[in-house]
Amino acid sequence: MLLFLSTYGDQIAAAFCPTNCKCDQQGTSSKMMTAADCTNANLTSYPILLNPRLKKLILSGNGLSSLKLDELSVYSDLEYLDLSNNKIFEIERGAFFRLQKLKVLRLNNNMITSLSIETFLGLTELRVLDLGQNSLTRLATSVFSDLPRLETLNLSSNLLNNIAPGALTNLRSLKQLHLADNQLTDLQNGEMIFRPIQSLKILNLQQNRLTSLDDDTFSMLGKLEILNLSSNLLDKIGDDTFMPLVNLKYLSLANNKLTRIPTMSFRQLTDLQTLDISSNFFVEIPTSAFEGLSSLKKLFINQCPELKSTSLNAFSGLFELETLFLSQNPKLSDLNPSSFEQSAVYAGSPINVKNNNENDDKFYEIVLLRETDQSSTASKMTNKENFKLKRLILSGNNLKFLPEKALPYEQLDELKIDGNPWLCDCKMKFLPGILKNIDQKDTANPDDENSPILCSSPEKLADKNLLQLNDQDFGYCKTDDDPYLAQIDWIFKMAALVSVLTLLTTLTCLTLRFKRRLCKFFCNKKYDAATSSASSSSISNSNDKLYYEKSSSISQSCRRNYYQAKQLKSPSSCTNGELFCFNGATAVMDHGVAAGATYYSTYNGYEYPTKRHCRGGDYRCMALAATDDVSQPTFAVATSDYYSGASCCTATAAATVYAPPNAEASSIRGRLSSASSLDRTSSFKIIQMHPIPITEV
Structure with a gap:
C-alpha cells in the first residue's frame, strides 16, 4: 500500500483538485502539483486532499470563518498561503505551527479583532505578513515575537488606536511597516515602540489622526528611507523631529494642517530626494524654506488653497532639484523671480545652477506679470546648458504670463499649462508653436487629449483656445522702448497731478471762506x-x-x-x-x-x-x-x-x-x-x- 501511494500519490492528488480550483503542475514527467488557486471557489472549509507537498495555496474570496489547529498542518511544505477576503474572525493558537517553511501569509480583508502571543507560533521563516483591512484595535506586547525573519508587516486599514511599547519585539529583520488608515492619535512612546525595529526602511503612517510628533518619535530609525505622514492632522513639526533620519530619501507631509513650512526640520535631511508638502495651508513659501535639502530632486507643492506667493530665495540651496510641481494652487499668481536664485528651478522647472555666474550672455531675462497686470520684474536666471527638465506641469494655478525666454522649452517632452487665466497678448505669441512641437514629440502617449488652454484676457480673446490663435490675433502690446506709449504715460501722470493740486486748492479756499459759518454752527x-x-x-x-x-x-x-x-x-x-x-x-x-x-x-x-x-x-x-x-x-x-x-x-x-x-x-x-x-x-x-x-x- 505504501509502495502504491509513493508511486501514484501525485497522480491521485491531482485528481482531487476541488471544483472551481486551478491546480498547477510542475514538470512533465512527475506531474507534481505545486500550486492550487481556489479563488472565489465558494469554499466553506479547507481542502485536505491536495498534494501534501504543495508550495502555494490561494484560498482568497471564499466563506472561511476560522482557522483551527491542524486544519492546514498537512501542507507542511507551504511557502505561500493566501487566506485574504474571507470571513475569518478567529485563529486558534498554534494554527500555523507546522507551516515552518511558510514565507508569505496573507490574512488581509477578514474580520480578525485580536491577536494572541501564540497566534504565529512556528512561523520562524515568515518574510511577509499581511493583516490589512481587519478590525484590530490594539497590538499587545510581544505579539510578533515568533517572527524573527519578518521583513514586511502590513497593518493598514484596521482600527488601531494603541501600540504597546513592546508590540514589535523581536522583529529585528523588519524593513517595511505599514500602519496607514488607522486611528492613531499620537506616538508618545515612539522611541520604545520603534526601538526593536532599527533596521526599518519604510514606515507608512498615512491617514491616521496624528496631531503632533515628539522630537524623539523617530530617534531609533536612523536607517529609515521612506516616511509617509500624509493625511493626518499635523499642524506643526518640531525642529528636531526628523533629525535622526539621516538616510531618509522620501518624505510626505501632504494633506495635513500645516500653516508654515517646517524649514528647521528639513535641515538634517541631506539625502532626501523627494518631498511632498501638497494640500497644506501655506500662505507663502518663505526665504530658504528648503535649506539643507541639497540632494532633493522632486518637490511637490500642489493643491495648497491659501498659497499666494513665493519669497526671495525661497528655493535657495536646491542645487539637485530636477522637478518642481506647483499645480492646482488657485491663489498662486505671484512667482517672485528672486525665489529661484541659488537654486535649480524656476516656476516648476528643474534647472541646475551649479557654477552659475552673473554673466548676461549666459542667462535669460525673465519678466513676470503679477496679479495687478501692471508690475513686472526682471531677473537673470538659468544656464541653458544645465537644463534637465523633461516634464513641466503648471496646471490649475492663477498664472497670467509665461516668459518666452525663461526656459529652453524646446527641450521639454511634456508641458501642461491649462487651467490658468492667461493674458493672450503679443508676449504669448510664441506658445502655440512650442506646444505643438512638444505634442509631436510625445510618442509614448500619442492619443492623449490635452485640456484646452483658454485665454482669459483681453476681452476679445476670452475663452479662446490659445492653440487655435494666429500671430495676428495676439495683437500689439507695450514694450519698454516704445517712445509713443511712454509719452502717453507722461501726459496722463501730469494730468493726474494737476487734478490733485486743483482739488486741494479748492478745498482750502472753501474752508477759509466758510470758516466763520462753520464755527457758529457749533457755538x-x-x-x-x-x-x-x-x-x-x-x-x-x-x-x-x-x-x-x-x-x-x-x-x-x-x-x-x-x-x-x-x-x-x-x-x-x-x-x-x-x-x-x-x-x-x-x-x-x-x-x-x-x-x-x-x-x-x-x-x-x-x-x-x-x-x-x-x-x-x-x-x-x-x-x-x-x-x-x-x-x-x-x-x-x-x-x-x-x-x-x-x-x-x-x-x-x-x-x-x-x-x-x-x-x-x-x-x-x-x-x-x-x-x-x-x-x-x-x-x-x-x-x-x-x-x-x-x-x-
Missing part, C-alpha cells in the same frame, strides 16, 4: 453745575443751578470763547408765574485773555442787561471774583434793594478762564442778609458735560 454749547451740598448757610433753594453758556454773539469770530455765568433759579423761587428766572447781571469770562470790568452795562462793545428779571432779592448780581486758580473761578454775589438802575452791583476783577470748570468750583457767595456779610459760601460741582465747543476749524 451754543451748555455746561451745567449744581450745588454739592445744601445747608442753612447755602443758597436758598438746593434746586437752584449754575450753568455756563457759550455765547454765539460774543464768540462769533471763533477766535476766542466767551462764557456767561448765570444763576438759574428753580420754579419754587420764582414769582408771578415765571418758571426760570435769571439774575439781573451776568458775568462774562474771556477765553484765553484776562478781562476786567467794573460795571456790566457794556463789555467789549456788547451790551448786557443789568435790570433784575426776578422779583425778590436773591442773587440780583453775580460776577467773577479775582483768583489765582483760573481752573476754579470764584463767583461773588451781592444783594441790592434796587429794582431799577444801571448798576445793581459792582464786580471784582474778572479771572482768566480757559474752559468751563471741570471740577468743583471754589465757592459762590451764599444768600446774604446784608451787603456787609460776604463770608458765607456754598460749593458747586459739574453735573452734566456737553461736548466741548469747536473753537477752530
Whole structure:
C-alpha cells in the first residue's frame, strides 16, 4: 500500500483538485502539483486532499470563518498561503505551527479583532505578513515575537488606536511597516515602540489622526528611507523631529494642517530626494524654506488653497532639484523671480545652477506679470546648458504670463499649462508653436487629449483656445522702448497731478471762506453745575443751578470763547408765574485773555442787561471774583434793594478762564442778609458735560 501511494500519490492528488480550483503542475514527467488557486471557489472549509507537498495555496474570496489547529498542518511544505477576503474572525493558537517553511501569509480583508502571543507560533521563516483591512484595535506586547525573519508587516486599514511599547519585539529583520488608515492619535512612546525595529526602511503612517510628533518619535530609525505622514492632522513639526533620519530619501507631509513650512526640520535631511508638502495651508513659501535639502530632486507643492506667493530665495540651496510641481494652487499668481536664485528651478522647472555666474550672455531675462497686470520684474536666471527638465506641469494655478525666454522649452517632452487665466497678448505669441512641437514629440502617449488652454484676457480673446490663435490675433502690446506709449504715460501722470493740486486748492479756499459759518454752527454749547451740598448757610433753594453758556454773539469770530455765568433759579423761587428766572447781571469770562470790568452795562462793545428779571432779592448780581486758580473761578454775589438802575452791583476783577470748570468750583457767595456779610459760601460741582465747543476749524 505504501509502495502504491509513493508511486501514484501525485497522480491521485491531482485528481482531487476541488471544483472551481486551478491546480498547477510542475514538470512533465512527475506531474507534481505545486500550486492550487481556489479563488472565489465558494469554499466553506479547507481542502485536505491536495498534494501534501504543495508550495502555494490561494484560498482568497471564499466563506472561511476560522482557522483551527491542524486544519492546514498537512501542507507542511507551504511557502505561500493566501487566506485574504474571507470571513475569518478567529485563529486558534498554534494554527500555523507546522507551516515552518511558510514565507508569505496573507490574512488581509477578514474580520480578525485580536491577536494572541501564540497566534504565529512556528512561523520562524515568515518574510511577509499581511493583516490589512481587519478590525484590530490594539497590538499587545510581544505579539510578533515568533517572527524573527519578518521583513514586511502590513497593518493598514484596521482600527488601531494603541501600540504597546513592546508590540514589535523581536522583529529585528523588519524593513517595511505599514500602519496607514488607522486611528492613531499620537506616538508618545515612539522611541520604545520603534526601538526593536532599527533596521526599518519604510514606515507608512498615512491617514491616521496624528496631531503632533515628539522630537524623539523617530530617534531609533536612523536607517529609515521612506516616511509617509500624509493625511493626518499635523499642524506643526518640531525642529528636531526628523533629525535622526539621516538616510531618509522620501518624505510626505501632504494633506495635513500645516500653516508654515517646517524649514528647521528639513535641515538634517541631506539625502532626501523627494518631498511632498501638497494640500497644506501655506500662505507663502518663505526665504530658504528648503535649506539643507541639497540632494532633493522632486518637490511637490500642489493643491495648497491659501498659497499666494513665493519669497526671495525661497528655493535657495536646491542645487539637485530636477522637478518642481506647483499645480492646482488657485491663489498662486505671484512667482517672485528672486525665489529661484541659488537654486535649480524656476516656476516648476528643474534647472541646475551649479557654477552659475552673473554673466548676461549666459542667462535669460525673465519678466513676470503679477496679479495687478501692471508690475513686472526682471531677473537673470538659468544656464541653458544645465537644463534637465523633461516634464513641466503648471496646471490649475492663477498664472497670467509665461516668459518666452525663461526656459529652453524646446527641450521639454511634456508641458501642461491649462487651467490658468492667461493674458493672450503679443508676449504669448510664441506658445502655440512650442506646444505643438512638444505634442509631436510625445510618442509614448500619442492619443492623449490635452485640456484646452483658454485665454482669459483681453476681452476679445476670452475663452479662446490659445492653440487655435494666429500671430495676428495676439495683437500689439507695450514694450519698454516704445517712445509713443511712454509719452502717453507722461501726459496722463501730469494730468493726474494737476487734478490733485486743483482739488486741494479748492478745498482750502472753501474752508477759509466758510470758516466763520462753520464755527457758529457749533457755538451754543451748555455746561451745567449744581450745588454739592445744601445747608442753612447755602443758597436758598438746593434746586437752584449754575450753568455756563457759550455765547454765539460774543464768540462769533471763533477766535476766542466767551462764557456767561448765570444763576438759574428753580420754579419754587420764582414769582408771578415765571418758571426760570435769571439774575439781573451776568458775568462774562474771556477765553484765553484776562478781562476786567467794573460795571456790566457794556463789555467789549456788547451790551448786557443789568435790570433784575426776578422779583425778590436773591442773587440780583453775580460776577467773577479775582483768583489765582483760573481752573476754579470764584463767583461773588451781592444783594441790592434796587429794582431799577444801571448798576445793581459792582464786580471784582474778572479771572482768566480757559474752559468751563471741570471740577468743583471754589465757592459762590451764599444768600446774604446784608451787603456787609460776604463770608458765607456754598460749593458747586459739574453735573452734566456737553461736548466741548469747536473753537477752530
